[in-house]
Amino acid sequence: MYDPTTLEEKWQAYWAARGINEPDMDGAPNPFFNLMMFPYPSAEGLHVGNLYAFTGADFHARYQRLRGQNVFEPIGFDAFGIHSENYALKVNAHPMDLIPRSIANFTRQLKRSGIMFDWSHTVDTTDPDYYRWTQWIFLQLYDAGLAVKKEAPVNWCPSCKTVLANEQVEGGKCERCGTEVGQRLLSQWFFRITEYVERLLANLDWIDWSPSTLTAQRNWIGRSEGALLRFLLAGDRDDKLEVFTTRPDTIFGATFMVLAPEHPLVDELTSEEQRAEVEAYRSAAAAIDLVERRKADDRTKTGVFTGGYAVNPATGENIPVWIADYVLMEYGTGAIMAVPGHDQRDFEFARQFGLRILPVVAPADVFAGLSDPSSVELDLGDEAFVEHSDDERLINSSEFSGLLASEGSERIVEWLGEQGLAEPKVNYRLHDWCISRQRYWGPPIPILYCDACGTVPVPEEDLPVVLPHLENFKPGDDGIAPLAKDESFYRVTCPSCGGAARRETDVSDTFLDSSWYFLRYPSADFDDRPIDPARTERWLPVDMYIGGEEHAVLHLLYSRFITMALHDLGHVPFEEPYLRFRKHGLIIRDGAKMSKTKGNVVNPDEYIDRFGADTFRTYLMFLGPYQEGGDFRDSGIVGPQRFLSRVTDAAEAAVVEGAVGFPDAAVERAVHQTIRQVTDDFASLSFNTAIAALMELLNTLRASGRVPTLDEIRPLVIMLGPIAPHLAEELWEQLGGESSLFDHASWPTFDPEKLATDTVEIPVQVNGKLRATISLERGAGEDAAMSAALADESVQRHVAEGSIRKTIYVPDRMLNLVVTS
């Protein structure tokens, strides 16, 4: 009888009482750090998506453990941040009251889910004992010159008079009051992640991660090689306009320039006649939120002529300078040389405003049979010619005409470089990481501003800078953080000169909290140091990290950067934090992402109450390939439930009967085949097929018409361990095994000799169509196969339609007869 409730309570109590899931942190001989992305503890409770992620990671952890690894599987809570803060504002409560309740609820839910967390090493990012060290990391980076203050724009709602996070902007409007969101410049703290960009990129070549995640990181970093070109302003002006281009070979086709509306040289360039129009365009552009502007799917080009001109350094011609919002201030130099012949956006812009379009590159076939390549003309039609090939050549480019574009590119940069007008340049999409938040619910940035001493870091011994309990923690007026309203917080004396000083009142980004939590886990029981060297040496870097693709970019990149920086500062002995990373898929329901508004959210508690954690785990992992996700359907869960119930019946019957050995060669073979299959599947996180293979083995055992022997059922029970740990533990005990299964059983191995059958069934095809299957001795030769095949009536009939022209025989695989009439 399968009674999950009693059994699960029994084993959860057993594991907790004996510390079964707490490895010996200082002596484990085979340490294995199995990490999953720690959750944000929402007030709604554990989402089935969390549980899906954790369950797959736990399957892997328990599998590694049965293979003899000392697995450390910790959990924690990423509890700072805007989600918690907004929720607290919404329900009119305080995050300091809400978060502990949410964490307690999550803990309760997680403890009944059967995941082998080590509850003696948890972290909570909102605990001063944790964020003390988050602040310590800030100071380490500050001392190393990697934390700097710069001006940067933030989203600003003029009605609420508040700074908005990108998540709070919907369609360019404030999500609360619907007012158009604008931009404001604020002085903020940045981490100089761009200093590490080449290393962050280079290491992607060797870390063992899901390929799509590697691609996402590369795209995010967005390295592109090109050149920086300088255009003198027309007239006797000293300033130069710098542009970045990946196509310096097309400079002879640069017939105008475009600046981002907020570009600093716009004022100087703008003529009196154009000033009003330019100003109007600039303020309109400034009113649109940056993020929304990038998402705009209306691609009609807009822009305004400044009235100013620049000199094309290659042709010496004066070319008009425009402003347009398709040029982004934050990429490259915020200005471009427009080459309408070879850039589709420039082409559209030129069409829109009647600007000159000059093709300067032509594909190889245009040159075919021409003796003088400089005379080539290219008709563009309705599109820019943007294809890039190895054999295209320059045209209309003075003495460079006729050169291969790649060669021309180098020669032009060289030529202009001699005049100080060009240099090779690598540009990145990645920007420095802004960690300042003008919000309340985060760790205060540990910096003081003193009139006499300037910017002063908080001395290490004064950490943590504790976040005070503010009654009114709403984001403040004028872009000032909530903490700026608490005088007792910000008014301090300077530790250096003893004079009056003011604390930094911004808090740091949640991504900083999560950028190092895995470093903290093994050392979580030390309160006098963030990262214990011996623990770190033993447990880190992380052996396996499993998480969602939604963090493929920011979290993973930031934590790689922080790890690298800490490595360079001598705090950790490695520079890549996660040796392996595997993404898991998304669980959906009724073909749609689960969300409260759709009303299709699954509450894990209900299912665990009804079916037990083991059945729920099995179902979650059975519903689709773990790395791709799957569709949650209520009706499907009875399959796993029946399976576990039948395993119980079979094992209990085997115990009563007490038979041993392998009386049946076919069953023995099935056991070995299953061990091989399930082992392979676990290694590749193919949990759905692993479960299917175990179901198949059980079907085989049942089909034998007798009670299975103890030896036949034992491997099944052990392999069930990672899947349904409570039940496996129970059955293992009944089979006479010493508890815990996870300490005393080891993963079964298969004997390759037991896998093979003496005879094989192979298909016989005639002209590629299946006509029969024949039974042959393993390794039988072609002659034997032929005679067996020709003995088959159906084969005879189809062969009789002509004569056999050819036979293809793959021993033990198939036989194909090619017949023509």
Add this chain to the structure above:
RNA sequence: GCGAAAGUGGCGGAACCGGUAGACGCGCCAGCCUUAGGAGCUGGUGGCCCGAGGGCCGUGGGGGUUCGAGUCCCCCCUUUCGCACCA
């Protein structure tokens, strides 16, 4: 628009290196058992045709390579996810 992945029964999904498509599960059908229950057990289940021996069709669509294609190549369509004018 760019990038990534994917299109297979009524449904979720299997299929190693090109070699018996549909494993496993849900659902459905039939039967058994039964102190009728949404329990358990046994068998069946891609579609169409049928003379009951088989035959034909079938992995989004169209071409191709091959003795043989869900799998490889080309073109097209659709869906999901990520990024969004990246010069």
